[in-house]
Amino acid sequence: MSLRIVVTVKYVPDATGDRHFADDLTVDRDDVDGLLSELDEYAVEQALQIADDADDAEVTVLTVGPEDAKDALRKALSMGADKGIHVEDDDLHGTDAIGTSLVLAKAIEKAGYDLVVSGMASTDGTMGIVPALVAERLGVPQVTLLSEVSVEDGVVTGRRDGDTASEQLQASLPAVVSVTDQSGEARYPSFKGIMAAKKKPVESWDLSDLGIEAEEVGLDGAYTVVESAAERPARTAGKIVTDEGEGGKQLAEYLASQKFI
Amino acid sequence: MAEVLVYVDHVDGAVRKPTLELLTLARRIGEPVAVALGNGAGDTASALAEHGAVKVLTDEAAEYADYLVVPKVDALQAAVAAVSPAAVLVPSSTEGKEIAARLALRLGSGVITDAVDLEAGGEGPVATQSVFAASYTTKSRVSKGTPVITVKPNSAAVEAAPAAGTVEALSVTFSEQATGTKVTSRTARESTGRPELTEAAIVVSGGRGVNGAENFSLIEGLADSLGAAVGASRAAVDAGWYPHSNQVGQTGKSVSPQLYIANGISGAIQHRAGMQTSKTIVAVNKDAEAPIFDLVDYGVVGDLFAVVPQLTEEIKARKG
Numbered sequence: 001m002s003l004r005i006v007v008t009v010k011y012v013p014d015a016t017g018d019r020h021f022a023d024d025l026t027v028d029r030d031d032v033d034g035l036l037s038e039l040d041e042y043a044v045e046q047a048l049q050i051a052d053d054a055d056d057a058e059v060t061v062l063t064v065g066p067e068d069a070k071d072a073l074r075k076a077l078s079m080g081a082d083k084g085i086h087v088e089d090d091d092l093h094g095t096d097a098i099g100t101s102l103v104l105a106k107a108i109e110k111a112g113y114d115l116v117v118s119g120m121a122s123t124d125g126t127m128g129i130v131p132a133l134v135a136e137r138l139g140v141p142q143v144t145l146l147s148e149v150s151v152e153d154g155v156v157t158g159r160r161d162g163d164t165a166s167e168q169l170q171a172s173l174p175a176v177v178s179v180t181d182q183s184g185e186a187r188y189p190s191f192k193g194i195m196a197a198k199k200k201p202v203e204s205w206d207l208s209d210l211g212i213e214a215e216e217v218g219l220d221g222a223y224t225v226v227e228s229a230a231e232r233p234a235r236t237a238g239k240i241v242t243d244e245g246e247g248g249k250q251l252a253e254y255l256a257s258q259k260f261i
Numbered sequence: 262m263a264e265v266l267v268y269v270d271h272v273d274g275a276v277r278k279p280t281l282e283l284l285t286l287a288r289r290i291g292e293p294v295a296v297a298l299g300n301g302a303g304d305t306a307s308a309l310a311e312h313g314a315v316k317v318l319t320d321e322a323a324e325y326a327d328y329l330v331v332p333k334v335d336a337l338q339a340a341v342a343a344v345s346p347a348a349v350l351v352p353s354s355t356e357g358k359e360i361a362a363r364l365a366l367r368l369g370s371g372v373i374t375d376a377v378d379l380e381a382g383g384e385g386p387v388a389t390q391s392v393f394a395a396s397y398t399t400k401s402r403v404s405k406g407t408p409v410i411t412v413k414p415n416s417a418a419v420e421a422a423p424a425a426g427t428v429e430a431l432s433v434t435f436s437e438q439a440t441g442t443k444v445t446s447r448t449a450r451e452s453t454g455r456p457e458l459t460e461a462a463i464v465v466s467g468g469r470g471v472n473g474a475e476n477f478s479l480i481e482g483l484a485d486s487l488g489a490a491v492g493a494s495r496a497a498v499d500a501g502w503y504p505h506s507n508q509v510g511q512t513g514k515s516v517s518p519q520l521y522i523a524n525g526i527s528g529a530i531q532h533r534a535g536m537q538t539s540k541t542i543v544a545v546n547k548d549a550e551a552p553i554f555d556l557v558d559y560g561v562v563g564d565l566f567a568v569v570p571q572l573t574e575e576i577k578a579r580k581g
């Protein structure tokens with residue numbers, strides 16, 4: 001039987017751009033270019049490798065985000081995924097992590113799945129919790145933050161490097177996996193891949209397709225509120241010296257003056 | 262006074278420092294009730310009592326070590342049911358965030374991660390977050406249910422505040438999901454004898470400019486002269502010069518020490534994301550145009566192979 005893999009990918013503002021907040025304290029997506037979160041490329045890569053090792057597999061990439069989020073799907077499709085699903089709805093504006101996990105879980109169930117592969121964290125919200133939330137909602141094992149992953153005979157195994165120990169994990173499918181940037185370099189889309197991606201199917205779903213009420217998501221449905229967002233004052237310019245043989249001693253003098261020595 | 266649940270991060274009964282910091286923050290909101298799970302949970306009580314825990318709820322079931330995350334969520338859910346707290350605070354480790362998120366979902370609550378400060382507020386605790394690679398500071402709160410908030414290390418001082426710390430057994434019934442992901446083996450990280458990276462008061466880091474695994478002894482030498490932890494940029498880690506567990510930045514550890522010394526590190530946005538909230542920042546880099554110099558309180562433009570050994574010698578001389 002075919003192994004159905006769903007990869008969740010997020011469309012994010014470019015981290016090297018000048019990211020800021022809009023007046024309603026949501027992320028301003030107008031002034032900064034967006035792209036497929038770099039950390040989700042690792043998820044796409046591992047999904048493709050797992051699919052290659054399976055007799056028969058299908059890789060679906062799923063994103064929840066605005067119109068332009070299609071770009072993230074195209075990139076993943078050009079890497080080699082088979083089809084895309086774009087969940088888009090004006091009522092999603094301002095959805096928090098709890099709401100996002102609801103939309104993802106409903107979409108994953110509708111798509112049908114044996115394995116969900118996610119990134120370790122987005123590069124904008126950086127919470128690193130959506131995969132755990134999706135697993136909780138789907139009621140399937142969470143096998144997250146893996147630096148090594150493999151799937152064989154309906155069992156997923158992997159290595160999770162924690163703060164104090166490295167753990168070997170094991171769970172039966174269906175399951176939700178997330179992979180780190182240590183899991184292996186992501187492939188670059190080939191020219192052939194980019195051309196092929198243009199013909200791959202992308203479905204668009206809205207909230208009503210998923211049976212979700214507008215009040216359950218968006219700013220109004222959020223379980224958290226941002227009360228204020230202030231640009232961090234630039235650090236006051238420090239003192240910079242050029243080493244002319246005494247740089248180490250000058251630095252020691254500074255550290256002593258600050259009572260670090 | 263309302264009670265505040267604090268999830269205890271400990272290794273076989275030794276409480277890790279971020280948990281003690283959480284007790285300081287918890288006391289701003291209410292009376293801290295600690296929840297300690299797994300092997301050695303009972304041994305945490307005296308340290309927790311010393312820092313303000315009025316009660317310590319413990320359960321030493323084997324499931325906490327044998328299965329990933331979910332048994333701990335089950336236990337916290339049981340603790341919330343028993344205590345009806347005003348908030349639940351969890352240390353912001355990768356695991357802590359996952360536990361907090363699943364707990365919040367079950368409670369019908371919101372979750373805030375990676376707070377760097379916490380105050381009591383009229384409508385519940387207000388969390389300060391440092392976002393977009395620390396270029397913005399936001400204040401947020403949970404607007405539905407019992408607030409679940411994870412807090413980064415070094416967000417508050419550890420304060421002595423003796424309290425009863427009465428130990429009570431927590432009764433936990435594990436959910437069907439609890440045994441879904443088995444931990445088939447565990448290898449503890451070898452101790453280097455240096456302070457924990459995320460907890461250290463001083464961090465000395467090396468980047469691509471260190472130019473080789475063997476040269477990291479220079480960085481370690483400087484770190485040891487200051488009693489500091491050693492960090493590395495992703496470039497240094499990817500080159501195989503230093504372990505990934507020491508990586509500082511977006512996909513490594515986030516540190517907020519009193520002093521951060523960057524050596525041969527350019528200061529890319531993803532590196533800054535992990536160190537920009539350090540109190541004092543110092544850099545040694547041979548390129549006067551390196552972006553790291555925009556952040557520093559003190560910078561030396563120079564070759565680290567000359568500056569770092571001289572600095573280390575001078576520190577040793579001054580310390581006698």
Ligand SMILES: Cc1cc2nc3c(=O)[nH]c(=O)nc-3n(C[C@H](O)[C@H](O)[C@H](O)COP(=O)(O)OP(=O)(O)OC[C@H]3O[C@@H](n4cnc5c(N)ncnc54)[C@H](O)[C@@H]3O)c2cc1C
Pocket residue numbers: 008009010011027037039040043062063064065095096097098100104117118119120121122124125126127128129130131224371372373374392393401
């Ligand atoms: C600066 C900032 C701070 C925030 N703070 C909070 C907060 O404290 N509490 C809160 O509830 N929300 C918060 N949010 C909102 C939250 O980031 C979004 O709701 C987001 O959809 C989920 O969190 P994340 O991006 O951090 O995802 P993470 O949990 O970091 O993402 C992990 C993985 O989940 C998958 N994934 C995540 N989002 C999507 C998506 N939209 N489509 C497809 N796959 C996805 C990807 O595979 C990704 O790699 C914050 C957002 C920002 C920008």
Ligand SMILES: Cc1cc2nc3c(=O)[nH]c(=O)nc-3n(C[C@H](O)[C@H](O)[C@H](O)COP(=O)(O)OP(=O)(O)OC[C@H]3O[C@@H](n4cnc5c(N)ncnc54)[C@H](O)[C@@H]3O)c2cc1C
Pocket residue numbers: 038039123467468469470471493494495496497508509510511512513514524525526527528529530531532535545546547548551563564565566
């Ligand atoms: C999704 C994503 C996540 C990432 N996560 C992280 C992360 O967690 N942490 C991280 O660090 N990076 C991360 N990066 C990588 C980041 O973008 C940079 O590539 C990386 O930080 C560069 O490391 P570096 O500063 O050591 O190297 P470089 O940028 O190459 O800088 C080396 C510096 O050393 C100086 N130098 C060279 N020789 C000497 C000498 N003899 N004496 C003094 N100075 C010298 C040079 O002038 C230069 O400024 C991430 C990137 C992405 C896309």
